[in-house]
Amino acid sequence: MIIYLYDGSFEGLLTAIYEAYYRSEKPEQIMAQDSYQPDLFSQPRVIATDSDKAGKVYDAIERKISHEALEHVFYVYLSELPGLGTLIYRYLQFGWRVGADINGHLSLEPVREVLRISQKVGVERHRMLGLLRFKKIQGELYYAPFEPDYNIVGLMAPHFARRLADQNWIIHDLKRGLAAFYNQERWLIRELANNTGQLNWEENEAFYQELWQNYFQRIAVEGRTNRKVQRQFMPARYWRHLIEKPTQ
Structure with a gap:
């Protein structure tokens, strides 16, 4: 099982997604390095953060999917929840196929989970502005x-x-x-x-x-x-x- 490891930053995550898209090998998981627990079956690949590659993914999300999808992805990243890297990767894989209609496909777990988590982060932001x-x-x-x-x-x-x-x-x-x-x-x-x-x-x-x-x-x-x-x-x-x- 191939796992891409990034440095924990948003740029690092986008770089890992770039590599997952363009390399011939496809990771089953993408996670921050400090969350990785070695085992006998995983094959970790440490992905060095690259601002240019991250920027290309950022632009591709906004241009080929939507600004709303980019915001949801960033909110999920800010949630710091386990598995967020893989979840965002799966969400974007589908998004680049269907474009701006992605958030209407609530029957798909990656879409449903991204929207659920993004909403929770947004609700806390709104709540804390008043508290x-x-x-x-x-x-x-x-x-x-x-x-x-x-x-x-x-x-x-x-x-x-x-x-x-x-x-x-x-x-x-x-x-x-x-x-x-x-x-x-x-x-x-x-x-x-x-x-x-x-x-x-x-x-x-x-x-x-x-x-x-x-x-x-x-x-x-x-x-x-x-x-x-x-x-x-x-x-x-x-x-x-x-x-x-x-x-x-």
């Missing part, structure tokens, strides 16, 4: 920690670059040690260790957090509180970083 909470630290900088299920920090940064264009901010994915940094001009993604205990908060930050907590409590009507619906739109696993629910 992210910024806190002010010294140096006129706003900081927002969160721990998403999927690797969505790069999907969220453009939204806040528009909404908070006149501020300096950091959106920090504590689970992955990644952060989006914005300096009122552009944003970028960099690694950032989880050392929030060393942050120096702005002098009035605690006061403003208390005001927000009091507001949240006062507008709540106990008789109309629906905990089930609340957890549906604001799942408990996100409460840790919500200013209005500090005791959860």
Whole structure:
């Protein structure tokens, strides 16, 4: 069983798909190198990332299938779920045969799974746009920690670059040690260790957090509180970083 191994990057995955398409040997699986477990039956092939090859695959997805398919592929990649490389490969194999109609073929498992996973990633992005909470630290900088299920920090940064264009901010994915940094001009993604205990908060930050907590409590009507619906739109696993629910 031939397995193509890539470096874990999106460019690396697209390069592996390029090689799978043009080489005479066809892999049964495509996976990140750090996910591979050697066994007696597999024949691993390490695929070096090539920006030109990755770019050709990127363009071919958008041109021969659709921009929507490209977005679904990227969202599935951001899910970090097991088997995503092979799933994307199978999805694109079919997509290059049928073109823009691919997402109408829901009877095919690769299509159905790509759409299902992409939707889950998109839902979390949408949900976190409303649940992210910024806190002010010294140096006129706003900081927002969160721990998403999927690797969505790069999907969220453009939204806040528009909404908070006149501020300096950091959106920090504590689970992955990644952060989006914005300096009122552009944003970028960099690694950032989880050392929030060393942050120096702005002098009035605690006061403003208390005001927000009091507001949240006062507008709540106990008789109309629906905990089930609340957890549906604001799942408990996100409460840790919500200013209005500090005791959860």
